[in-house]
Amino acid sequence: MMPIEIHMFPCLNDNYGFLLHDKESDLTATVDTPEVEAIMEALSQKGWTLTHIFNTHHHADHAGGNLAIKAATGCRIVGPKADAARIPGIDELVEEGDEFFLGDHPVRVLDTPGHTRGHVVYYLPEDEVAFVGDTLFAMGCGRLFEGTPEQMWSSLQKLMKWPDNTVIYCAHEYTQDNARFALSIEPNNKALVDRARLVDIARAINEPTIPTTLGLEKSTNPFLRPTSQEIAINVGMNDGNNKDTDLVEVFARIRALKDSF
Numbered sequence: 001m002m003p004i005e006i007h008m009f010p011c012l013n014d015n016y017g018f019l020l021h022d023k024e025s026d027l028t029a030t031v032d033t034p035e036v037e038a039i040m041e042a043l044s045q046k047g048w049t050l051t052h053i054f055n056t057h058h059h060a061d062h063a064g065g066n067l068a069i070k071a072a073t074g075c076r077i078v079g080p081k082a083d084a085a086r087i088p089g090i091d092e093l094v095e096e097g098d099e100f101f102l103g104d105h106p107v108r109v110l111d112t113p114g115h116t117r118g119h120v121v122y123y124l125p126e127d128e129v130a131f132v133g134d135t136l137f138a139m140g141c142g143r144l145f146e147g148t149p150e151q152m153w154s155s156l157q158k159l160m161k162w163p164d165n166t167v168i169y170c171a172h173e174y175t176q177d178n179a180r181f182a183l184s185i186e187p188n189n190k191a192l193v194d195r196a197r198l199v200d201i202a203r204a205i206n207e208p209t210i211p212t213t214l215g216l217e218k219s220t221n222p223f224l225r226p227t228s229q230e231i232a233i234n235v236g237m238n239d240g241n242n243k244d245t246d247l248v249e250v251f252a253r254i255r256a257l258k259d260s261f
């Protein structure tokens, strides 16, 4: 099996679009539909014919282009069962534990509520890549518009079970702001300091900081690090007691601080 081809391109202000292409079967999927013109342009540039949309969640910068793209291409729309009513044009309803195929490539679905009620992510284990929408960002995570800290922390813990070398495609270029916040609560994390410097260099020449890897996120993303003593202290949980029961509270405080950063 040849590796899946992935084409990433900017959309709107700070979104990324992603095309997945399987050469053998000639199938092509877009993850979400942030911007119709940019997606159609990317397809024609690559010479690919769109066959699928994989939606992560219902927000306009993710599903807003569904109907126009479906009308233009006749593609099938795969999306979260839990939010089917809010995914325009949805054909296939998927949920936690489902596995389907793009050609020979298995695609696994995980429910990751928190940012929205019905958010899902798509994981391609054989290709060691994942498309996480607005659940996980480089050094960040999605805002909790429709979910609780408990839900989001449990969603993120599911992603943390993937191999560290999993390549993660996040839907937004929020990395530089996220790094600044992360440094404010974990300034002595050397991996974070080093990464923030590289991010500044990349952004100064307008290079994307996406994709990332799970291993890099585990060592630098504060939202995956409520077990960090330094973070716990800096968010006001200074009892130094990091039993499992406290991690949700640390996570909730990190999220709340970031909301007003």
Ligand code: ZN
Residues within 6 Å of the ligand: 057, 059, 062, 115, 134
């Ligand atoms: Zn969103």
Ligand code: FE
Residues within 6 Å of the ligand: 059, 061, 062, 134, 171, 172
């Ligand atoms: Fe978004």
